[in-house]
Amino acid sequence: MRTFFFVVALALSTLATAALPPDVVLKLGTGDGDERIEAVRALAGMQDAAARALIEAVLAGQAQASEAAKQVLVVVDGKATDAATGAAIATIPPDAEDLVVNNRLRRALETAIATFALATSDRSARETAVAALEKDPQSVDEGMLDAAIARESDPELRMRLGLVHAAATLAGDDRAKKLDAIGRLAESRSSSTRVLLLPFVEKNPDGSFKEADGELRAAAQAAIDAIDARGRTSALGGSVFYGISLGSILLLAALGLAITYGLMGVINMAHGELLMIGAYATWLVQGFFRTHLPGAVDWYLAAAIPVAFASAAIVGVIIERTVIRYLYGRPLETLLATFGISLLLIQLVRTFFGAQNVEVANPSWMSGGITIATNLTLPWNRISIIAFSALVVGLVWLILNKTRLGLFVRAVTQNRAMASCVGVPTRRIDMLAFGLGSGVAGLGGCALSQVGNVGPDLGQAFIIDSFMAVVLGGVGQLAGTVVGSLGLGVASKFLEPFSGAVLAKIIVLVMIVLFIQRRPQGLFALKGRAADA
Amino acid sequence: MRDGPPMNAIAELAQVVRNDAPGRTPLFTRTGWALLVAALVVNCVLVPIAALVVPEGSPFALSAYGLTLAGKIMCYALCAVALDLVWGYCGVLSLGHGLFFALGGYAMGMYLMRQIGREGVYQSDLPDFMVFLDWKAFPWFWHGSDSFLWAIAMIVLVPGVIAFVFGWFAFRSRVKGVYLSIITQALTYAAMLLFFRNDTGFGGNNGFTDFKRILGFPITAPGTRVVLFMITGLALIGFLCLGRAIVNSKLGRVLTAIRDAETRVMFSGYNPVYFKLFIWTLSAVICGIAGALYVPQVGIINPSEMSPANSIEIAIWTAVGGRGTLIGPVIGAAAVSLAKSFFTQALPEYWLYMLGLIFILVTLYLPRGIAGLWMGKRK
Numbered sequence: 001m002r003t004f005f006f007v008v009a010l011a012l013s014t015l016a017t018a019a020l021p022p023d024v025v026l027k028l029g030t031g032d033g034d035e036r037i038e039a040v041r042a043l044a045g046m047q048d049a050a051a052r053a054l055i056e057a058v059l060a061g062q063a064q065a066s067e068a069a070k071q072v073l074v075v076v077d078g079k080a081t082d083a084a085t086g087a088a089i090a091t092i093p094p095d096a097e098d099l100v101v102n103n104r105l106r107r108a109l110e111t112a113i114a115t116f117a118l119a120t121s122d123r124s125a126r127e128t129a130v131a132a133l134e135k136d137p138q139s140v141d142e143g144m145l146d147a148a149i150a151r152e153s154d155p156e157l158r159m160r161l162g163l164v165h166a167a168a169t170l171a172g173d174d175r176a177k178k179l180d181a182i183g184r185l186a187e188s189r190s191s192s193t194r195v196l197l198l199p200f201v202e203k204n205p206d207g208s209f210k211e212a213d214g215e216l217r218a219a220a221q222a223a224i225d226a227i228d229a230r231g232r233t234s235a236l237g238g239s240v241f242y243g244i245s246l247g248s249i250l251l252l253a254a255l256g257l258a259i260t261y262g263l264m265g266v267i268n269m270a271h272g273e274l275l276m277i278g279a280y281a282t283w284l285v286q287g288f289f290r291t292h293l294p295g296a297v298d299w300y301l302a303a304a305i306p307v308a309f310a311s312a313a314i315v316g317v318i319i320e321r322t323v324i325r326y327l328y329g330r331p332l333e334t335l336l337a338t339f340g341i342s343l344l345l346i347q348l349v350r351t352f353f354g355a356q357n358v359e360v361a362n363p364s365w366m367s368g369g370i371t372i373a374t375n376l377t378l379p380w381n382r383i384s385i386i387a388f389s390a391l392v393v394g395l396v397w398l399i400l401n402k403t404r405l406g407l408f409v410r411a412v413t414q415n416r417a418m419a420s421c422v423g424v425p426t427r428r429i430d431m432l433a434f435g436l437g438s439g440v441a442g443l444g445g446c447a448l449s450q451v452g453n454v455g456p457d458l459g460q461a462f463i464i465d466s467f468m469a470v471v472l473g474g475v476g477q478l479a480g481t482v483v484g485s486l487g488l489g490v491a492s493k494f495l496e497p498f499s500g501a502v503l504a505k506i507i508v509l510v511m512i513v514l515f516i517q518r519r520p521q522g523l524f525a526l527k528g529r530a531a532d533a
Numbered sequence: 534m535r536d537g538p539p540m541n542a543i544a545e546l547a548q549v550v551r552n553d554a555p556g557r558t559p560l561f562t563r564t565g566w567a568l569l570v571a572a573l574v575v576n577c578v579l580v581p582i583a584a585l586v587v588p589e590g591s592p593f594a595l596s597a598y599g600l601t602l603a604g605k606i607m608c609y610a611l612c613a614v615a616l617d618l619v620w621g622y623c624g625v626l627s628l629g630h631g632l633f634f635a636l637g638g639y640a641m642g643m644y645l646m647r648q649i650g651r652e653g654v655y656q657s658d659l660p661d662f663m664v665f666l667d668w669k670a671f672p673w674f675w676h677g678s679d680s681f682l683w684a685i686a687m688i689v690l691v692p693g694v695i696a697f698v699f700g701w702f703a704f705r706s707r708v709k710g711v712y713l714s715i716i717t718q719a720l721t722y723a724a725m726l727l728f729f730r731n732d733t734g735f736g737g738n739n740g741f742t743d744f745k746r747i748l749g750f751p752i753t754a755p756g757t758r759v760v761l762f763m764i765t766g767l768a769l770i771g772f773l774c775l776g777r778a779i780v781n782s783k784l785g786r787v788l789t790a791i792r793d794a795e796t797r798v799m800f801s802g803y804n805p806v807y808f809k810l811f812i813w814t815l816s817a818v819i820c821g822i823a824g825a826l827y828v829p830q831v832g833i834i835n836p837s838e839m840s841p842a843n844s845i846e847i848a849i850w851t852a853v854g855g856r857g858t859l860i861g862p863v864i865g866a867a868a869v870s871l872a873k874s875f876f877t878q879a880l881p882e883y884w885l886y887m888l889g890l891i892f893i894l895v896t897l898y899l900p901r902g903i904a905g906l907w908m909g910k911r912k
Contacts, residue, residue, distance in 0.1 A: 333900065347889065513716050
């Protein structure tokens, strides 16, 4: 391997001193605009270190040209060398003028540098180069692109280069090649290629098409349609993803409610504030890491998750012990009392942490995302939340269905008196179940802090939606809450493009109201002979 | 028993109302009548004198601020009475009564906006917010809003019809209890979002304000204010009497029976749907009227009146005063509102603590409210 690099380096160094064709260099120095660009393309096609050095020098404003001496010079720190031969020049010719780089020339030069970068073995450098070429595909030399495509080993870059090639061909005159290029552009995933095709289907002001060739026009139209169809598919994919993401946030908010309201029948209007407590706990843990463990800041979430769970659970247990346990079986009173608790909690947070939103930052590993298509990027923080909510749902399901506590909770839910008779400590179970539901709300708050604002009013925005999710899914059913939340999320994201976010929310709320009136038991009805009390 | 045609129901209702049950309690006791007369005297004689005749600075004078505050509180009390009719007597806790209140307010606000005429900032026939949105004409639902009679019809009809349609679907599907509360809350929340949009045509965020006159009278003049106050007072007294008449009638007993054991009422051959629907719609209309009286006195209506928190506050007025006692909600609304105006001025940070504690303590220790305290002592 080392020998290889050595050989390459040696070859490069000999190339650097090798002469460039003087006529091309002269054309670059003293020709008119078109000739200069032609010269740049010719230099780019050489794939030669000296050519690259010259182009970089021109771009850096170091080149001078003398008409009289028919010489192009590269002047660095007052020392001049001949651009063609690389030989040092003692005296600069008196009529030598700076080579002016206008925008057109600059673009050609940058494209040329990008084509040089295509020859490197560093993938990210090549990717940058491809991106630069994509910006201005029509100034790229086709022959050079052919060579680059043949050399390219990475399939994605090869495909992108193919598109650049097609775009470059479109600027040429060869009809058969153009048709072929249009066909290849139709495969493009990038919306920018659409712009290249548009001139083929545009009309002049007098109604005639700008492109006289009907076959080309039809091919271009077909290609545009294909690109648009793919655009719709990726928009659809985006709606589904963002819908699931919104749904999973809602699910985290509603899951705790599915336990406290769904299973225990306690209507807790302070549930949103438990979310808020989880989010503030996350913020406090972040602050602790920043001041005391700055090296591990990226991992503060790992500590924040249990803290958020515990703090919300403790607050929940306190609420249950001091207020709710006196109100079992009186849902409307519970509603009012817990609303009072929610006011208290909001004001407490305002007093201690201020009314302003606090800043919770994503850990660095959560920023960025996966690009599925050019107009569809799935951010890591949303992907993490979807995974996290799936995990939490799984855990809650395990607790409720596979543990002794879960068995007791379900028993108390189904028949409190009978459970009590066989020795289940019902009061204690109430407390633990309420603590569990509250803790899950805290986890939801921890997740929310990663995608939204954290402020005293955070919970208010979620309380109605999460009640809707629980009611829609069917009270007392974990699966119902999952389906209800995800359904709500996806439905609102699908409506948004047509109606705007606010109207989508209204439509969804009205639809739920209508749905509940049709089917009051929700999507998943509890099986059994439970008559209303 | 599936529902028959609605005519049957109305006949049934009429029969129920007409039938005098044996041993029927009188409309008011002697004290009740005395209180009624006293309230009328205060409202129609003493307050106008205190506000208009008594010179400023005298200890008996009623300031413009006091008059507006009292008028506002009476509007709140009207809402609380309306909620008490459905919640206290029929067991249906609505957390969406703020919606009906706001709808009545908006219906009145539309008329008041038209009364501004060309005196707005942009000197146009259209209200300022429409000029701002570059609208050229009134949208269809603003037609007729320049007529006072039309406004009155809308004040009654819009909340009434919306409540009727909503109640029809909700009660027929036997949506009740907490479910109904949550759904009504979602309803007012959705409406709030809708009214916050500028494109909805009701002034968006800012709502309606900057009113100039009502029926040609300048709206801030002391005389107009006193008349508005008196009308509000009369409405409150009138609806209290109506409420009393309803809960004392056989209809009222059926309502109470539905509250206590709806299934049994059904098994006894009554269809609870119509009873609930009647009291629910009436309650919404009362709330709408309260809203319509509130807007000219306060001078503004905006979508925040529809926020779920406002509707819950109505419930707390009723709970504090005492459910199922008609006069209780009036006391509750007055007590809570006065406490609120005191705290938000003196100790603004502590008001939410206070309100939160009121919610908790009243439900825990005062389930029958202030009125219950007093009645308990009397018994």
